[in-house]
Amino acid sequence: MTGFTxxxxxxxVWEERLREGREIEPPLRKVVAAAVxxxxxxxxYVEDLSAAVDWSPTLGSLLGRMAVDALGEPxxxxxxxxxxxxxxxxxxxxxxxxxxxxxxxREAVGGGKAWISSATIVGAPGTPLTLPLAHKDALFVxxxxxxxxxxxxxxxxxxxxxxxxxxxxxxxxHARLGGLRATEIxxxxxxx
Numbered sequence: 685m686t687g688f689t690x691x692x693x694x695x696x697v698w699e700e701r702l703r704e705g706r707e708i709e710p711p712l713r714k715v716v717a718a719a720v721x722x723x724x725x726x727x728x729y730v731e732d733l734s735a736a737v738d739w740s741p742t743l744g745s746l747l748g749r750m751a752v753d754a755l756g757e758p759x760x761x762x763x764x765x766x767x768x769x770x771x772x773x774x775x776x777x778x779x780x781x782x783x784x785x786x787x788x789x790r791e792a793v794g795g796g797k798a799w800i801s802s803a804t805i806v807g808a809p810g811t812p813l814t815l816p817l818a819h820k821d822a823l824f825v826x827x828x829x830x831x832x833x834x835x836x837x838x839x840x841x842x843x844x845x846x847x848x849x850x851x852x853x854x855x856x857x858h859a860r861l862g863g864l865r866a867t868e869i870x871x872x873x874x875x876x
Contacts, residue, residue, distance in 0.1 A: 685728065687742070688721050688722065688724070688739055688743075689722040689735065689845065689869060690719050690720070690721055690743075690746075690801070691720045691721065691722060692719070692720050692746055692839075693717065693719045693720070693746075693747075693750065694717075694718050694719075694720075694836070694837070695715065695716070695717050695718075695750060695751075695754045696716045696718075696832075696834060696835065697713065697714075697715050697754055697755075698712075698713065698714045698715075698789060699711050699712075699713050699830065700712040700714075700811075700857065703857045704858060705846075706777070706857075706858060708858075709767045709855040710846065710853065710854065711745075711753035711832070711853065712765075712852065712853065712856075713755055713756070713757070713852065713853055713854075713856050714830075714850065714851070714852045714854045715751045715754045715755045715850065715851050715852075716751070716784050716832055716834045716837065716848050716849070716850045717748075717751035717754065717775070717844070717849050718744060718834055718836060718846055718847065718848035718849075719746065719748035719848075720745060720836070720839040720840060720844050720845075720846050721743075721780070721844060721845045721846075721847060722843065722844060722851065723768065723769060723771070723772045723776050723840075723844055723845045725772065725776055726769060726771035726772045726776070726842060726843040726844075727769070727771045727842075727843070730739040730793040732740050733775060733776075733779040734776065735754075736776075736779035736780055737779055737782050737785075738781075738784070740779070740780045740781070740782065740784050740785035740788070741754070741755060741774070741776045741784045741785060741787065742788075743767075743780060743785060743788075743847060744785035744786065744787070744788030744789045744849070745788045745789075745791070745792055747789070747792075747848070747849040748788060748789040748790075748791070748792025748793055748849055749792050751792075751793075751849050751850070751851045752793055752794075752851060753853075755853060756823065757795040757853050758793075758794065758853070759794070759801050759818060759852065759853065760769070760819060760820060760828065760829045760852065760853060760854055760855070760866065761773075761817040761818060761819055761851065761852040761854075761855065762789065762796060762817065762818070762820050762828065762849065762850065762851050763786075763800060763801045763802065763803075763815040763816045763818065763831075763832075763849070763850040764781045764785065764786065764789060764801075764802045764815065764847075764848065764849050764850070765777070765802050765803040765804055765805075765807070765813055765815045765816075765834075765847075765848055765850075766780055766781055766799050766804050766805075766813070766845055766846055766847045766848060767804070767805055767807045767811055767813050767836065767839075767845070768804070768806045768807075768810055768840065768845050769806070769807075769808075769809075769839075769840035769841050769842040769843055769844045769845065770806060770807070770842045770873035771842035771843050772806065772842075772843070772844075772845060772867070773806065774804050774805065774806055777804035777806075777845055777846075777847070778807065779803050779844040780794045780845065780847045781802050781804065783849060784815055786800045787846075789849055790820075790840075790848075791822060794836070795799040795820075795823045795828075796820035796821060797820070797822070797872065797874035798819060798820055798821055798822055798823040799818075799823055799873045799876070800818075801815075801816035801817070801818045801876060803814070803815060803816060803855070807837045807840065808827070809833075809836075809837075809839060809840065809841060809861050810836065810837065810838060811836070811840075811841075812833050812834060812835050812836070813833065813834045813836070813848060814831050814832070814834075815831060815832055815833070815834060815848060816829075816830075816831050816832075817829070817830040817831055817832060817850055817852050819866060820830070820853070821847050821863065821866075821869055821872075821874070822869040822871075822875060822876055823840070823874060823875065824875050824876050825855065825864050825865065825866050825869065825874050826861060826863030826874055827855035827856050827857060827859030827861075827863065827865065828854075828856070828863060829854035829855075829856070829865070829867065830852065830855065830856050832850045832852070834846070834848050834850075845875055857873060864876060
């Protein structure tokens with residue numbers, strides 16, 4: 685198998701301008717780009733899922749570009765995840781979001797040294813997926829720990845997988861709980 689069928693794509697954009705009665709400057713923008721894929725492994729156990737892993741950079745590039753284009757400015761946080769339909773298994777979502785997918789996402793957002801947080805589940809059509817967000821260059825930047833929820837409409841059907849990426853232009857508004865700040869990243873090890 686050299687490719688997988690993308691049945692449709694979707695974009696969700698959030699822009700928050702006010703929180704706790706205070707203006708957010710710059711506004712917080714979060715984008716989720718998702719693809720609904722046919723799951724050729726639905727309804728059966730398949731030992732070797734490497735074809736999906738091998739193909740996943742194609743999907744990571746597509747979704748990463750879509751997300752960055754919709755964000756309209758540099759992405760400072762990212763995350764990834766997926767929902768396998770009920771005839772599939774969690775591995776059918778994970779197979780699309782491993783390291784090769786993540787490397788393609790990093791390239792699409794203009795680089796990133798930090799590990800990309802992820803979440804994968806099995807769900808019925810319309811099951812929401814909350815995607816974790818963290819700073820793209822240093823995982824320990826506490827004010828970028830956030831999340832965004834994908835509402836996939838009527839997906840995934842039992843024989844589908846929804847794969848998604850999330851990006852944001854900044855950390856949490858009015859963050860005030862200390863920890864490493866983005867302006868203090870210095871080590872370059874993806875952590876600090």
